[in-house]
Amino acid sequence: MTYCVGIINRDGLLMMADTRTNAGLDNIATFRKLHVFRVPGEKTFALATAGNLGFTQSVISILREGLEREEGRVERLVDQDSMFQAAQFVGEVIRHVYRTDGSAIEQHGASLEVSMLLGGQIKGRNLRLFMLYKAGNFIEATTDTPYLQIGEHKYGKPILDRAVTFNTDFYDALKLGLISMDSTMRSNLGVGLPIDILVMRRDEIDPEVEHRIEAGEPYFHDLRERWSAALRKAHNDIPPPPYGQKKS
Amino acid sequence: MTYCVGIINRDGLLMMADTRTNAGLDNIATFRKLHVFRVPGEKTFALATAGNLGFTQSVISILREGLEREEGRVERLVDQDSMFQAAQFVGEVIRHVYRTDGSAIEQHGASLEVSMLLGGQIKGRNLRLFMLYKAGNFIEATTDTPYLQIGEHKYGKPILDRAVTFNTDFYDALKLGLISMDSTMRSNLGVGLPIDILVMRRDEIDPEVEHRIEAGEPYFHDLRERWSAALRKAHNDIPPPPYGQKKS
Numbered sequence: 001m002t003y004c005v006g007i008i009n010r011d012g013l014l015m016m017a018d019t020r021t022n023a024g025l026d027n028i029a030t031f032r033k034l035h036v037f038r039v040p041g042e043k044t045f046a047l048a049t050a051g052n053l054g055f056t057q058s059v060i061s062i063l064r065e066g067l068e069r070e071e072g073r074v075e076r077l078v079d080q081d082s083m084f085q086a087a088q089f090v091g092e093v094i095r096h097v098y099r100t101d102g103s104a105i106e107q108h109g110a111s112l113e114v115s116m117l118l119g120g121q122i123k124g125r126n127l128r129l130f131m132l133y134k135a136g137n138f139i140e141a142t143t144d145t146p147y148l149q150i151g152e153h154k155y156g157k158p159i160l161d162r163a164v165t166f167n168t169d170f171y172d173a174l175k176l177g178l179i180s181m182d183s184t185m186r187s188n189l190g191v192g193l194p195i196d197i198l199v200m201r202r203d204e205i206d207p208e209v210e211h212r213i214e215a216g217e218p219y220f221h222d223l224r225e226r227w228s229a230a231l232r233k234a235h236n237d238i239p240p241p242p243y244g245q246k247k248s
Numbered sequence: 249m250t251y252c253v254g255i256i257n258r259d260g261l262l263m264m265a266d267t268r269t270n271a272g273l274d275n276i277a278t279f280r281k282l283h284v285f286r287v288p289g290e291k292t293f294a295l296a297t298a299g300n301l302g303f304t305q306s307v308i309s310i311l312r313e314g315l316e317r318e319e320g321r322v323e324r325l326v327d328q329d330s331m332f333q334a335a336q337f338v339g340e341v342i343r344h345v346y347r348t349d350g351s352a353i354e355q356h357g358a359s360l361e362v363s364m365l366l367g368g369q370i371k372g373r374n375l376r377l378f379m380l381y382k383a384g385n386f387i388e389a390t391t392d393t394p395y396l397q398i399g400e401h402k403y404g405k406p407i408l409d410r411a412v413t414f415n416t417d418f419y420d421a422l423k424l425g426l427i428s429m430d431s432t433m434r435s436n437l438g439v440g441l442p443i444d445i446l447v448m449r450r451d452e453i454d455p456e457v458e459h460r461i462e463a464g465e466p467y468f469h470d471l472r473e474r475w476s477a478a479l480r481k482a483h484n485d486i487p488p489p490p491y492g493q494k495k496s
Binding site for chain 2: 154155157158159161162163171172174175176178179183186187197199208209211219222223226227228230231232233234235236237238239240241242243244
């Protein structure tokens with residue numbers, strides 16, 4: 001399983017991804033799911049992936065090495081000149097891998113519920129965030145819905161629904177993303193530490209933060225403890241239901 | 249969609265169910281999903297249902313009217329003499345309806361992801377809570393895992409995971425169930441008011457509360473407002489992440 005979330009707001013772009021993969025419950029491993037493709041000062045693309053690991057790794061490899069075009073020319077993700085073209089290109093590579101490997105994988109009963117988040121900015125263009133489906137089509141986050149999720153999205157959605165808007169303070173939004181990650185990790189063993197995060201300030205092109213939160217890191221540990229304590233206090237502070245006679 | 253939760257603890261049994269049904273997003277209606285079968289002072293069975301409405305209504309009707317046995321005799325849910333037998337009987341009726349209607353429904357592409365919660369007590373026996381699957385098999389809640397959910401269970405699970413134990417105060421557990429219901433309603437339009445609740449104190453056999461929470465009811469409205477405000481405060485009180493230089 002996997003949980004990745006991307007948030008785009010007035011200040012910039014945040015991407016977070018867990019690193020746990022599992023082939024069955026008895027085969028758990030750690031793999032990076034948040035991949036950054038850069039031309040320093042010019043272009044930054046961040047891609048978070050969910051779904052069959054062989055499939056998504058093939059997509060990443062082709063995005064780096066290039067898709068073959070006519071006369072030996074190859075086209076890479078970093079060759080794209082707009083975020084929209086980049087999303088189209090990732091979609092094309094997803095379809096390419098599907099044509100190459102997809103039906104063989106599905107014949108053996110493995111699921112191909114692949115999805116990806118693509119965020120980033122090219123100098124002089126807009127910061128954008130997309131979610132790609134396994135058919136290679138995609139949607140874009142907007143000011144109305146400034147976050148997108150892939151993988152195990154339900155456990156972590158309520159806190160985002162309640163608190164994340166386009167005008168949420170940037171690092172508060174990062175904090176909310178981490179709370180969302182915490183809720184997901186508590187309820188689904190297939191999502192786990194470390195967590196990779198990327199922080200990109202709007203129009204600065206180069207990432208402000210690329211960081212891996214490891215198990216035991218004090219800030220994240222403290223966030224989890226504080227959130228648990230605050231939730232306990234929150235429900236304790238709500239009066240008991242008035243239905244019936246309370247006898248206990 | 250549907251969300252139902254049952255909680256069994258040291259003090260008794262709580263059952264909650266929303267009432268929204270939908271056949272497509274453009275056809276939404278209100279139907280009771282929490283059904284109570286009683287022999288006053290002797291037996292109380294509460295059954296919450298999720299899945300295809302025609303299927304679950306057939307099951308309810310047969311449980312009330314009886315399944316035909318030899319020589320014109322019929323057997324009803326209230327005829328059962330233990331909760332375990334009751335769970336077996338509900339499972340048998342699910343299989344019966346599946347044999348009668350199931351393959352025809354599935355031929356037309358409708359989903360039959362039926363599941364049910366059965367809770368209750370028979371005088372002189374133990375209070376018990378079961379979850380039945382569409383195959384008619386079932387599991388039972390225990391002191392380790394004192395709650396069971398059916399339908400859209402993920403949005404409302406984190407708060408139960410964090411706070412509900414076998415020794416949670418009875419009406420606090422009801423409050424937590426309602427918070428879980430609130431989280432689900434916020435994130436899935438297919439789950440909605442009114443909410444039916446049943447409160448059964450251990451060994452009292454007859455329900456302590458049978459209540460329908462309608463839209464606009466002051467207590468539930470206040471609970472939702474307080475929970476939202478407390479969550480806002482909870483994340484506001486967590487310090488900002490230390491990663492990178494905070495510039496905003």
